[in-house]
Amino acid sequence: MINPKKQLLQNKNNKILKDFLENGYVVIKAINKNDFYELKNSVIDRINIKIKKKIFTEKNIKQYHKLIGGEEEHKKIIFSDRYIKLNSKIKNAISRNSIINLITKKYWGHNRFVIKWIGSSLKKNQIRNNYCGYRVSRPVKYNKFDTAGPHCDIHVGGRISSDKKIMITAWIPLEGFTDKYTLQLFKGSHHKLHPLNKIKKRTNTVSRIFNNNYLKKFKKSRIKLKPGDAILIHPNLIHGGGENFGKYSRLSVEVRIYNIINMIKYPISLKG
Ligand SMILES: [Fe+2]
Numbered sequence: 001m002i003n004p005k006k007q008l009l010q011n012k013n014n015k016i017l018k019d020f021l022e023n024g025y026v027v028i029k030a031i032n033k034n035d036f037y038e039l040k041n042s043v044i045d046r047i048n049i050k051i052k053k054k055i056f057t058e059k060n061i062k063q064y065h066k067l068i069g070g071e072e073e074h075k076k077i078i079f080s081d082r083y084i085k086l087n088s089k090i091k092n093a094i095s096r097n098s099i100i101n102l103i104t105k106k107y108w109g110h111n112r113f114v115i116k117w118i119g120s121s122l123k124k125n126q127i128r129n130n131y132c133g134y135r136v137s138r139p140v141k142y143n144k145f146d147t148a149g150p151h152c153d154i155h156v157g158g159r160i161s162s163d164k165k166i167m168i169t170a171w172i173p174l175e176g177f178t179d180k181y182t183l184q185l186f187k188g189s190h191h192k193l194h195p196l197n198k199i200k201k202r203t204n205t206v207s208r209i210f211n212n213n214y215l216k217k218f219k220k221s222r223i224k225l226k227p228g229d230a231i232l233i234h235p236n237l238i239h240g241g242g243e244n245f246g247k248y249s250r251l252s253v254e255v256r257i258y259n260i261i262n263m264i265k266y267p268i269s270l271k272g
Contacts, residue, residue, distance in 0.1 A: 013102055020103055024190035024237035027223065028099045030170060030230035035090050040174040043134045043251060046084045050076050062175050064249035065138035074136075078146070083117045083131045086255070091115060091130050094170065094255060103232065104259070108165045112260040118157050127157075137176075137250040140243045149209035150186065150241035152194065153233065153256070156266065160196065163235075163265070167258045170230040171239075176250035179222040183231060183252070184242025186218040190234040210238060230255070 002010075020026040031039065037058065044056045051073050060067060068074050086094075094100065094115060104111040117133055119126030138144035153169050154161050171183050194210065215238065222242055223231070233239055244250045 013099070016099055017102060017106055020232060020234065021107070023187050024234040025185055025187075025239075026099070026103075026232050027225065028097065028170075028230050028232055029228055030097060030172060031090055031093050031228045033228060035093055036174075036228045038087060039090055039172070039253065040251070042084050042087070043174060043253060046134070047077050047136070050081075061251055062248035064136055064251070065142050065144060074138075074146075078136060081119075081126075082135065083119070083128060083133050084253070085128075086115065086130050086132055094257070100168070100170070100232065100257065103168065104257070108259050108261075110261065113257045114260055114263075116256055116258050118256065132253045132255040134251070134253045137244040137252075139246055139249065141245075141247065145243065147243055148240045150184070150215055150238050151209055152190075152236050152238055154235040162193065163262055164190070165259055166262050167235050167256050169233040169235070170255040170257065171233060172228075172230045172253050172255065173225055174227075174251040174253065176244065176246055176248060176252075177225045177227065177229075178246070179224055180245040181250045182222045182225055182242065183239055185221050185223070185231070185233075186215065186238035187221055189218045190237040192236075194236070194238070215241075 016026055016028075040061075041058055044058060044061055047056055047061075048054045051069070055067055056064065068077075095113075100113075101111045104113055115130050115132070117126075117128045117131035119133075135146075135148070137146040154163065154166065156166060173182060176182065194214075218238065225231070
């Protein structure tokens, strides 16, 4: 007879896996409190380095929109190299997370993955192992629209892809946890093969932003999270475009978990 505790855990895990496959996302406890503050502080340090001023702290980062010098300074922070290196504790917490391992094993057929940051271009400095991306979003009340439009993460490095097993994204909020702030999710949209002509045109790389008419088909939602939580996102799930309706600035990171086996099909520059 199976141990009741084990059975309970198995049922819980089956439900999480089912939710991920059905909805295209699931919430997990990704990092503990200490790691959460370390992660938050390393993003803040990076921001201070980029503007060459020590303005921001763990306490005042939510007032980013008031303290930042202006648009030029903001651009320095968000437009290039918006990434940080994960320390080994955080890297291990994510790599050993039981839910991430369960989903990859059951969905990909193996759990051989690597944490990697690949920016929207194939430039060498945009591909980094054990790095994650960050984003700052100022409140819309201040007429600031810093959120990335609705997109899927599947088009790695700006190249069109249909490989639904190429990666999983872990979105971790560092400031702003209620539904006024968190990532907007288009539940179940990962089941569709999104037609490329529904994507808005952009000149430099493949645009990933979907047009509003196409988005009407899907139900939008935003969920309340806690510090240390992550939303695991299927690469074909439409997400983003969730403006910051709160009074404070939002800060978040995106950790990309790449399927090592499927990366083999990608150009050498992306394999890194
Ligand atoms: Fe994304």
